[in-house]
Amino acid sequence: MVTAKAWVLKKHFEGFPKTSDFDLKKIELPNLKDGELLLESVFLSVDPYMRPYSQRDMKEGDIMIGTQVARIIESKNPAFTVGAFVVARSGWRTHAISDGKDLQRLPSSWPESLPKSLALGTVGMPGLTAYFGLLEVCKVKPGETVLVNAAAGAVGSVVGQLAKIGGCKVVGSAGSDDKVAYLKKIGFDEAFNYKTVTSLDEALRKASPDGYDCFFDNVGGEFASIAINQMKKYGRIAVCGAISQYNDSMPQKGPYVQVPMIFKELQMEGFIVTRWNNRWEEGLKALLKWVVEGKVKYHEQVTEGFENMPTAFIGMLKGENLGKAIVKV
Ligand SMILES: NC(=O)C1=CN([C@@H]2O[C@H](COP(=O)(O)OP(=O)(O)OC[C@H]3O[C@@H](n4cnc5c(N)ncnc54)[C@H](OP(=O)(O)O)[C@@H]3O)[C@@H](O)[C@H]2O)C=CC1
Numbered sequence: 078m079v080t081a082k083a084w085v086l087k088k089h090f091e092g093f094p095k096t097s098d099f100d101l102k103k104i105e106l107p108n109l110k111d112g113e114l115l116l117e118s119v120f121l122s123v124d125p126y127m128r129p130y131s132q133r134d135m136k137e138g139d140i141m142i143g144t145q146v147a148r149i150i151e152s153k154n155p156a157f158t159v160g161a162f163v164v165a166r167s168g169w170r171t172h173a174i175s176d177g178k179d180l181q182r183l184p185s186s187w188p189e190s191l192p193k194s195l196a197l198g199t200v201g202m203p204g205l206t207a208y209f210g211l212l213e214v215c216k217v218k219p220g221e222t223v224l225v226n227a228a229a230g231a232v233g234s235v236v237g238q239l240a241k242i243g244g245c246k247v248v249g250s251a252g253s254d255d256k257v258a259y260l261k262k263i264g265f266d267e268a269f270n271y272k273t274v275t276s277l278d279e280a281l282r283k284a285s286p287d288g289y290d291c292f293f294d295n296v297g298g299e300f301a302s303i304a305i306n307q308m309k310k311y312g313r314i315a316v317c318g319a320i321s322q323y324n325d326s327m328p329q330k331g332p333y334v335q336v337p338m339i340f341k342e343l344q345m346e347g348f349i350v351t352r353w354n355n356r357w358e359e360g361l362k363a364l365l366k367w368v369v370e371g372k373v374k375y376h377e378q379v380t381e382g383f384e385n386m387p388t389a390f391i392g393m394l395k396g397e398n399l400g401k402a403i404v405k406v
């Protein structure tokens with residue numbers, strides 16, 4: 078018998094999550110039945126979506142939702158061999174039993190030298206978010222100017238690099254000078270610290286006096302309300318996330334978007350990356366190739382220890398991560 082550890086939502090979050098909102102449980106796992114396999118988490122992801130989704134989709138006492146790179150340590154499923162690695166959606170837990178139906182194998186061309194944790198970030202759901210958001214929503218063209226906020230994060234850092242590969246000028250914002258330096262290092266044309274600029278409006282105008290063709294919005298809120306006024310005519314806004322609003326106890330009341338939308342004849346489209354579930358193979362193959370070729374750089378914020386998952390999650394929401402935030406068990 079294997080004893081799994083799992084983090085449950087003890088109390089729904091009020092504002093920013095607190096470590097006291099979580100509880101660490103032990104779960105005795107039964108022996109495998111035919112067709113099942115036993116997974117051991119190696120890396121776990123902490124993502125912004127967990128904040129709003131926990132409020133909407135979870136009840137107190139549920140195991141926190143989430144994904145992991147897991148090693149198969151026992152198998153009664155002929156399709157999966159012991160020792161293989163998969164991406165699972167088992168939540169915040171050290172071990173899980175799976176029937177194999179909801180597992181993604183790492184691409185067979187995954188180089189031994191590449192950290193498998195990338196399957197949770199640049200070569201995983203966040204990277205795919207950037208890939209499909211840019212290609213299918215922004216529909217960027219060479220020579221265009223792309224703006225991305227939370228640009229030093231898991232999604233934003235891939236957005237900027239893919240836009241550069243696509244021949245665009247790229248402007249990024251992030252919440253620390255170290256992050257801004259990282260953006261310039263990975264090829265952003267312009268980058269600024271939105272927390273320290275005297276005026277966001279001026280910073281955006283200075284970075285691209287002609288405005289923006291595409292705005293890949295990860296943040297929402299005040300940033301988005303200001304940026305929309307600097308879109309070029311017929312510009313496109315990909316509404317990927319609104320992390321500035323996830324922890325609000327009371328909804329923010331922003332300016333209304335209709336006037337700039339009409340006057341500039343803008344397109345604004347929200348999306349969830351699972352829309353392209355049937356094309357994830359295509360995206361992962363492209364992302365892995367660019368990483369192996371060195372055209373897409375990555376950085377991971379690694380927190381050691383399963384017991385530190387809540388801290389890693391809260392830290393990511395507070396901007397303490399540069400690149401993808403993951404937990405190494
Ligand atoms: N639509 C979809 O399918 C998906 C959407 N997303 C969304 O993309 C966004 C980025 O996700 P991801 O890359 O995983 O996370 P990141 O790795 O970017 O980490 C979150 C970052 O958000 C920034 N942030 C936090 N609070 C604020 C705030 N109040 N104002 C401005 N920035 C803030 C911080 O960076 P900084 O230092 O810049 O403040 C923080 O590091 C999120 O909104 C997420 O919900 C992600 C995956 C899929």
Ligand SMILES: CCCCC/C=C\CC(=O)/C=C/C=C/C=C/[C@@H](O)CCCC(=O)O
Nearest residue numbers: 125126129130133142143144166202317318
């Ligand atoms: C509930 C309101 C949500 C408002 C928008 C919030 C966030 C956008 C966003 O970040 C979406 C992320 C989607 C991630 C999807 C991940 C899946 O691959 C795995 C989900 C984990 C699971 O199914 O257990």
